Amino acid sequence: MERPDRDDAQPTGPQVDTSSPNVARMYDYYLGGAANFAVDREAAEKALAVTPEIGRFARMNRWFLGRVVRYLCDQGIDQFLDLGSGVPTVGNVHEIAHQHDPEARVAYVDVEPVAVAHARALLADEPHVSVTQADIREPRAVLSAPGVSGLLDFSRPVAVLAVAILHFVPDSDDPLGVLRAYREACPPGSYLALSHAARITMSEHEARGGQEVYRGTTTPLVLRTREEIAALFEGCELVEPGLTPINHWPEATDEPPTNGYGAVGRMR
Ligand SMILES: C[S@@+](CC[C@H](N)C(=O)[O-])C[C@H]1O[C@@H](n2cnc3c(N)ncnc32)[C@H](O)[C@@H]1O
Structure with a gap:
């Protein structure tokens, strides 16, 4: 008997575009997940061939996210x-936050x-967690969505x-203005945690090759400099150790830096 294609197990519907690769599903593939289609796997393999660093970035980024959430929980954030x-994959935000405080609230967007269908299926019985497609x-639409305004x-x-x-x-989509709008909705003492791909050890050739693959997705990849990424923390005071390669936050290791910066900022 023929094995059903693994793609048959994925949520489909009018909104799911399987004709072009998608960054959420490519990222899932880098992390070893199954929520991806042939078109995503093909693009991800192309990206890995020209920029092998992308796989390490994905794993280190997930590791960064975990450390950041633990840090924020220690600061009393719930x-x-x-x-x-x-x-959803290993080490989701609500899983880490709930280890600290089972009442912590997490609004996923x-x-x-x-991504939304998988998250909703996983979290159907999870209290204090919402999933919003936006x-x-x-x-404004995000902040007024019931899953956000009704939970946080x-x-x-x-x-x-x-x-x-x-x-x-x-x-052209004004990332600074976008972040400002979220910041303005939050009281002082709130936090912004951010990671962002950058060219640190990658060659120009690798960076351009990776970007070329992402141009085929609905969301092309923009690499920013350290200074440009630091500027995204407008209105925040960076907590120690500041903006570092994501795998060196909050402590440098012997490992070479990954090609992405990350930091946590406390909103003034
Ligand atoms: C590389 S994944 C990162 C996932 C997770 N934040 C992490 O770090 O492990 C990027 C996610 O951003 C989502 N995304 C990209 N552009 C978006 C937008 N304009 N609005 C909402 N989500 C977006 C993608 O669908 C994808 O799931």
């Missing part, structure tokens, strides 16, 4: 707005229908997570 949350470039109390500190998403927001 509300998270996870922008571009992706397909992603635009990709497959475009983070529309902060914006009169108390919130952690806004923008982890590995702003490199999919080009300057």
Whole structure:
């Protein structure tokens, strides 16, 4: 008997575009997940062939996210707005936060229908967690969505997570203005945690090759400089150790830096 194609197990529907690769599903593939289609796997393999570093970036980024959430929990944060949350995988934000505080609230937001469908299926019985399908470039719509405004109390500190998403927001979509709108919704003492792809050890050739593959997705990849990424923390004071390669936060290791910067900022 023929084995059913693994793609048959994926949520489909009018919103799921399987004709072109998608960054959420490619990222899932790098992390060893199954929420991806042939078109995503093909693009991901092309990207890995020219930029092998992408796989390490994905794993290190996930590791960074975990450390950041633990740090924020230690600061007493019990509300998270996870922008571009992706397909659920190991070490999800609510799992880490609930180890610290089972009452912690986590609002996941992603635009990709497959990521949202997987998250909803996983979290159906999970209290204090919501999943909203929305475009983070529309902060008003995100902030007023029932899954966000009905779950998070914006009169108390919130952690806004923008982890590995702003490199999919080009300057023409005003990433600074987008972040400002979220910041303005949060009281002082809230946090912004962010990671962003950058060229640190990659050659120009590798960077361009990777970007070329991502141009075939709905969200091309923008690499920003350290200074440009630091500027995204407008209105925040960076906590120690500041903006570092993601695998060196909060402590440098002997490992070479990954090609992405990350930091946590406390909103003033
Ligand atoms: C590389 S994944 C990162 C997932 C997760 N934040 C992490 O760091 O493990 C980027 C996610 O951002 C989502 N995304 C990209 N552009 C978006 C947008 N404009 N609005 C909402 N989500 C977006 C993608 O669908 C994808 O799930």
